[in-house]
Amino acid sequence: MHTSDSATDTHCPYCALQCGMRLRPEPGGATVAVEERADFPVNRGALCGKGRTAPAVLSSRVRLTEPLVRTHAGRLEPATWEEALDAVAAGLTRTSRAYGPDAVGVFGGGGLTNEKAYALGKFARVALRTSQIDYNGRFCMSSAAAAHQRAFGLDRGLPFPLEDIPRTGCVILVGSNLAETMPPALRYLTELKANGGTLIVIDPRRTRTAEQADLHLAPRPGTDLALALGLLHLIVAEGRTDAEFIAARTTGWEGARAAAMAHWPELVERITGIPVPRLREAVAMFCAPESAMVLTARGPEQQSKGTDTVGAWINLCLATGRAGRPLSGYGCLTGQGNGQGGREHGQKADQLPGYRKLTDPAARAHVAGVWGVDPDALPGPGRSAYELLDALGTDVKALLLMGSNPVVSAPGAAHIEDRIRSLDFLAVADVVLSETAALADVVLPVTQWAEETGTTTNLEGRVLLRRRALTAPPGVRSDLDVLHGLAARLGVEKGFPTEPEEVFEELRRASAGGPADYSGITYARIEAEQGVFWPCPDVAEDPEGSGASHAGTPRLFLDRFATEDGRARFVPVSHRDAAEVPDADYPLLLTTGRVVAQYQSGAQTRRVDELNAAAPGPFVELHPRLAARIGAVDGSPLAVTSRRGRAVAPARITDTIRADTVFMPFHWPGEGRANTLTNPALDPTSRMPEFKVCAVRVEPA
Ligand SMILES: Nc1nc2c(c(=O)[nH]1)N[C@H]1C(S)=C(S)[C@@H](COP(=O)(O)OP(=O)(O)OC[C@H]3O[C@@H](n4cnc5c(=O)[nH]c(N)nc54)[C@H](O)[C@@H]3O)O[C@H]1N2
Ligand SMILES: Nc1nc2c(c(=O)[nH]1)N[C@H]1C(S)=C(S)[C@@H](COP(=O)(O)OP(=O)(O)OC[C@H]3O[C@@H](n4cnc5c(=O)[nH]c(N)nc54)[C@H](O)[C@@H]3O)O[C@H]1N2
Numbered sequence: 001m002h003t004s005d006s007a008t009d010t011h012c013p014y015c016a017l018q019c020g021m022r023l024r025p026e027p028g029g030a031t032v033a034v035e036e037r038a039d040f041p042v043n044r045g046a047l048c049g050k051g052r053t054a055p056a057v058l059s060s061r062v063r064l065t066e067p068l069v070r071t072h073a074g075r076l077e078p079a080t081w082e083e084a085l086d087a088v089a090a091g092l093t094r095t096s097r098a099y100g101p102d103a104v105g106v107f108g109g110g111g112l113t114n115e116k117a118y119a120l121g122k123f124a125r126v127a128l129r130t131s132q133i134d135y136n137g138r139f140c141m142s143s144a145a146a147a148h149q150r151a152f153g154l155d156r157g158l159p160f161p162l163e164d165i166p167r168t169g170c171v172i173l174v175g176s177n178l179a180e181t182m183p184p185a186l187r188y189l190t191e192l193k194a195n196g197g198t199l200i201v202i203d204p205r206r207t208r209t210a211e212q213a214d215l216h217l218a219p220r221p222g223t224d225l226a227l228a229l230g231l232l233h234l235i236v237a238e239g240r241t242d243a244e245f246i247a248a249r250t251t252g253w254e255g256a257r258a259a260a261m262a263h264w265p266e267l268v269e270r271i272t273g274i275p276v277p278r279l280r281e282a283v284a285m286f287c288a289p290e291s292a293m294v295l296t297a298r299g300p301e302q303q304s305k306g307t308d309t310v311g312a313w314i315n316l317c318l319a320t321g322r323a324g325r326p327l328s329g330y331g332c333l334t335g336q337g338n339g340q341g342g343r344e345h346g347q348k349a350d351q352l353p354g355y356r357k358l359t360d361p362a363a364r365a366h367v368a369g370v371w372g373v374d375p376d377a378l379p380g381p382g383r384s385a386y387e388l389l390d391a392l393g394t395d396v397k398a399l400l401l402m403g404s405n406p407v408v409s410a411p412g413a414a415h416i417e418d419r420i421r422s423l424d425f426l427a428v429a430d431v432v433l434s435e436t437a438a439l440a441d442v443v444l445p446v447t448q449w450a451e452e453t454g455t456t457t458n459l460e461g462r463v464l465l466r467r468r469a470l471t472a473p474p475g476v477r478s479d480l481d482v483l484h485g486l487a488a489r490l491g492v493e494k495g496f497p498t499e500p501e502e503v504f505e506e507l508r509r510a511s512a513g514g515p516a517d518y519s520g521i522t523y524a525r526i527e528a529e530q531g532v533f534w535p536c537p538d539v540a541e542d543p544e545g546s547g548a549s550h551a552g553t554p555r556l557f558l559d560r561f562a563t564e565d566g567r568a569r570f571v572p573v574s575h576r577d578a579a580e581v582p583d584a585d586y587p588l589l590l591t592t593g594r595v596v597a598q599y600q601s602g603a604q605t606r607r608v609d610e611l612n613a614a615a616p617g618p619f620v621e622l623h624p625r626l627a628a629r630i631g632a633v634d635g636s637p638l639a640v641t642s643r644r645g646r647a648v649a650p651a652r653i654t655d656t657i658r659a660d661t662v663f664m665p666f667h668w669p670g671e672g673r674a675n676t677l678t679n680p681a682l683d684p685t686s687r688m689p690e691f692k693v694c695a696v697r698v699e700p701a
């Protein structure tokens with residue numbers, strides 16, 4: 001392998017926008033410079049600070065460059081790849097022999113490419129024969145995914161490309177701070193307003209995104225479900241439903257209507273804290289134009305009722321005929337780099353590639369055929385992410401972790417850290433020594449985005465290709481290499497190729513005929529077409545077809561929804577409280593989220609000087625009235641205590657937040673770790689934890 005001397009077009013390693021960028025090798029070829037790639041439609045050259053500085057993590061100053069194995073003395077020491085892979089295979093085999101294959105767990109990530117996610121799911125089921133695999137996407141968009149499935153019969157985050165947003169009449173943005181979490185996408189909202197469209201933002205904080213809104217509603221955290229029901233109530237009461245659309249394209253309206261009618265405006269005002277006139281204003285704005293959209297992100301989704309909450313927003317769209325039509329619809333802004341593709345190809349506990357169900361006999365037969373195994377040998381569904389982490393050290397005694405840092409990012413993190421420490425064996429593949437990798441028995445250093453090729457699927461459902469631009473340092477190997485080496489040691493010599501395109505070719509076949517059908521997508525097509533939207537079946541071989549290839553599907557549901565009868569399903573949902581509500585001991589609400597300069601658990605971005613300068617550490621955001629009441633001083637340490645534990649971070653006093661709520665970003669470990677406090681109460685359908693609401697006490701430390 002050699003360093004190519006010309007520039008390479010690829011995509012950012014971080015969020016789901018998957019901004020296009022050009023990488024040019026610097027003189028000497030050891031690193032690359034990021035350049036604009038104005039031709040790529042999603043970001044048209046714009047990048048946020050994280051994307052611009054991503055090459056800093058390629059430096060061997062901050063990354064792992066050789067495998068580490070824990071010695072008898074308890075220290076992580078450098079080892080050869082042979083020693084490290086032997087040790088992982090031995091650790092996993094020992095556990096499997098002693099306690100059965102389900103005592104071995106696998107935890108993946110939504111940042112992994114499609115090829116890696118596919119190979120990891122196959123590795124769990126074919127090489128380890130364990131049912132115990134899930135991934136961090138469960139913490140991300142699983143509630144929206146579940147609600148999508150329930151209402152539309154298919155889960156693709158956005159049913160339309162971002163370019164449609166500026167041309168709709170009104171957007172309700174629920175619990176998304178995209179000015180900080182996807183900065184180049186803010187352009188779509190400013191263009192919407194320039195075109196005469198209106199923007200409603202729903203967020204307990206007046207964020208940089210909310211500042212752009214024509215109407216900002218700041219509900220009490222955890223009350224979005226009541227809010228959506230209250231708006232639907234008013235829509236019915238004011239006679240603004242679309243009876244023709246409801247009759248022609250949906251089922252179940254009566255139940256949903258009855259549930260909404262039980263949420264009258266004054267009750268909703270009491271629950272959410274939003275005055276009735278503001279609710280009426282929102283309804284008028286949403287219903288006035290010909291077309292409108294509702295977009296949700298983690299605010300309403302990361303709740304113990306996230307699935308029903310998203311369902312209520314979908315009901316609002318269906319009742320007003322704002323779905324399955326041009327420039328209208330409901331969409332979820334997926335988060336991680338491959339948050340969309342990562343949930344389609346089999347690293348989820350209940351799922352096989354192509355978004356197939358592990359419990360469906362036909363799906364098992366198809367995928368087992370591609371894998372060359374007996375369908376009966378495939379395990380059944382396993383535990384969801386939090387339940388898997390919670391079972392570590394008891395039912396699940398060994399874990400292979402690839403692409404997540406749960407010591408920082410899991411809810412109730414002190415307990416989860418404890419569970420991880422109690423494992424018999426932990427292997428972590430990572431690019432840096434994350435807080436979780438530091439606890440491992442074996443750490444496998446892997447290649448990074450600029451050093452490897454693979455596909456990701458962005459929040460629009462657009463399948464993209466990242467191209468290798470640079471040779472990796474000699475001591476690191478790719479995740480695909482790791483799985484190949486481990487499978488061989490577990491006695492599975494074939495079926496785990498190390499070439500990404502070879503894996504993708506198999507993924508195409510495995511996904512063929514499934515809901516997320518990639519069979520018509522090739523690396524060559526992706527590059528020629530700036531990405532291809534799934535579903536994209538392979539029709540070129542169809543004897544009755546024209547011989548032309550399928551164009552891909554930028555816009556879903558225009559003719560029919562993906563349910564059996566082609567109609568969207570209303571689901572009757574009712575408001576309920578968050579799992580924890582304030583009381584005398586814990587009188588305030590804590591909500592958590594992100595800042596623009598750090599990414600997730602911070603494992604990567606906390607290693608970049610420029611980003612640390614912009615966002616050096618955790619903080620507790622609180623309102624001046626609350627600060628005065630408890631005697632908090634701006635910049636001085638505050639102790640935040642929940643039923644799970646205590647965290648300490650400096651106060652940041654601002655009138656942009658509700659006075660009954662405090663906010664902490666979750667990017668840091670240690671004393672200021674927000675997830676020490678969060679509540680692992682799970683949504684019954686999606687198994688999403690309630691990151692966005694718990695009860696706390698706050699006092700000067
Ligand atoms: N800079 C940066 N960008 C990122 C990431 C990152 O870590 N850093 N991560 C990526 C990933 S994986 C994801 S999932 C996305 C997340 O993207 P977003 O969803 O935009 O990010 P969050 O900050 O988690 O939450 C958004 C907003 O929800 C609000 N909120 C809190 N509680 C509630 C509530 O009860 N109701 C409502 N309506 N709103 C509430 C918060 O105040 C916050 O402003 O960002 C992606 N982009
Ligand atoms: N309190 C609170 N907690 C939250 C959230 C919140 O809003 N509030 N949001 C949740 C959400 S939406 C998410 S998505 C999670 C994310 O939280 P995590 O799952 O911890 O995500 P990352 O920090 O991105 O961790 C990815 C790890 O994998 C490594 N890595 C990156 N690329 C690769 C690769 O290609 N291969 C391998 N082997 N490793 C790689 C990185 O270095 C890093 O250590 O956090 C959740 N936790």
Ligand code: SF4
Binds near residue numbers: 012015184
């Ligand atoms: S917005 Fe997301 S994809 Fe774009 S540069 Fe920033 S982190 Fe990367």
Ligand SMILES: [Mo]
Binds near residue numbers: 140335336
């Ligand atoms: Mo996420």
